[in-house]
Amino acid sequence: MKKNRIFNTITLLSASVIVFIVLAALLFTGIIDEYNGQLLTLAGIYIIVSLSLNLITGFTGQLSLGQAGFMSIGAYSSAIAMMNFHLPLVVSIIIGGLVTAVFGLLIGFPTLRLRGDYLAITTLGFGEIIRVIMVNLETYTGGAAGLKGIPSFSDTGDFLKDSIIKFSWVYVFVIITIVIVNNLINSSPGRAIVSIREDEIAANSMGINVSYYKIFSFTMSAFLAGIGGALYAVYFGYLNPVMFWFLTSVNFVVIVVLGGMGSITGTILAGVGFTYIQEWLRFFKDFRLVIFGLALIIVMLFWPRGLMGTNEFSIVKFVRKYIRKEHEGGSSKPSKIKGVK
């Protein structure tokens, strides 16, 4: 078992480093230009927030329409930590996550009594309340005019260097988020969370503390969304409550559903796709959003359970299969990949 774990960690670590080196090299040589680099970084932030939503919606089975609200708390609190208290970047980002987690804990309580559509409406209301508060807390948030001058990840004036540094920051946080969510889901608390999604009553009768795990999942999700929000704030350097209105929350729900509820790889795929396709379609001019909507409909028609369903693509499994094949001379036909381990 221990040998397995070391092997898995090494494979995953090297895979993420290889992906990073390839992307950074592409950025550096200009094969991925700055515009696409921006989209890639933005997609990273979208992935973080969508993964956090997937934790609530996909794995715990509680529909939330307030993820943008969590995101904005993280964004504003980290911006304020940096601008008013002059805290270092990393500390501010973590503060953004922690402050949001406190709110996640608070919003977690109503979820004990509410389910499905009712919970969705509650979280929707929560998101709107947060937005209105941000508009009115003018001294700290800049109000409706927005908050300007948030320090950036890197502001050297060398745009290529800046864009690579910004991308690296977000990439590191994406990897951390994936690791957190993946390890959580495959741990004992994670199994408990999934069992709540499958059948709350059954889970309860099996001795699982449903209330505890629901609140736990909300707090965890809020924390990650807060981190995503903090990165968003630092990345753009400008915040406006309009950026976090309810359609932003809907965007994250779209990403999660598109990728497959309860699939980490699905969310990653959909997060990248969602960000890119909207921008690629710019050449359609006025019909851009029509085509985009059409694309969503087509995906949902062909893949009603999302791109990945509840399946995962596992790098570890892939590598293992490859190694086994080498040993056995490629006799076994690769079966359908399912589950992480």
Add this chain to the structure above:
Amino acid sequence: MFKAKALSLLVVFVMVVSLFAGCNGGGNEIKIGAIQPISGQVSAYGTQTRDAIQMAVDEINAAGGVNGKKIKLIVEDDEANPEKTVNAFKKLATQDKVVGIVGALTSKCSLSITKEAQQRKILMISPSSTNDTVTSAGEFIFRACYNDSFQGQVVAKFAQETLKAKNAAILFDNTNDYSKGLRDNFKKKFEELGGKVVVEESYATNDKDFNAQLTKIKGTNPDVLFIPDYYSTVSLIAKQVKSQGINAPMLGADGWDEITNNAGDEVIGSYYSNHYSPDAKDADVQNFVKKYQEKYKIVPNALAALGYDATYVLVEAIKRAGSTDPVKVQAEMMKTDKKYVTGQIKFDPATRNPVKSAVMVKVEKGADGKLTAGYAGTVNP
């Protein structure tokens, strides 16, 4: 089977898209970008402004272009969302490599890109972002309209000098920066000129009932009532003002543009400041309105006129500079001093805000029974 088909469909789709995206123009043109909200909440403004910019570019190209080159306009949609504005800006700046950008329309979108435009030395001229801080990012950021603080002063000056008002009442939206900024500046100027603001009442965006505030206002019997908000809210307020029996004339700012299509007879006799009046007898204005109407079949609003002017200011600076070197063009932009559709434009060297006159218009009933905004005077800075 289905999956395979769908997948191949997707691949073909992506390939076609990238094929088109790969098309690039030759070197014999000057690229100018426009960032406007073609979709989203204020798309009605965005599409009119885009059309006006396009019209200006077409005219310039028909007249032989600039320095022997044609102007190529690349329009990007910002959905009135700051995040999308940054994406659009990045595309224009790094893929299309534009010389200058006409945009964005709303202040929040402009504010999200001013810092980077300044760093990248891309000339940015916003046709209509009135927030005071938009141009403070640096010397490459301009605007074609006056800012909120000037506008509040204009209305105050007009109320005192033309309407001879002594007591003013203000009803404003305290959750909206535009409304609040106008309130502050109106009050300051009005009191400076010797008048008195007798009552100030506020509400929140999307409020529907204003009777409580209006009852208080009525008790003070003001000479004028200043309502700095957008036309949709103003049309609601105006009805309740009249049903309360308040007869003081109502005053507004450029957010009232389009009020004549959105309110009833209760707004007759109100005044508001605007960037231009399509009724003004001025030859430039009439010429612009005629051309626009011929091409797009509607009377252009103030934002369209500003978009048109902003494009000309930018292109003429490029022409005078004789090159697309941003520093040279910037120097020429600063030398702008010419009469355009929305009035004389000359940039204040410190703030790059145009020092220009504002038009006051009066809402009247036209011969055909429809409301029109008639020209009521020009207020100079």
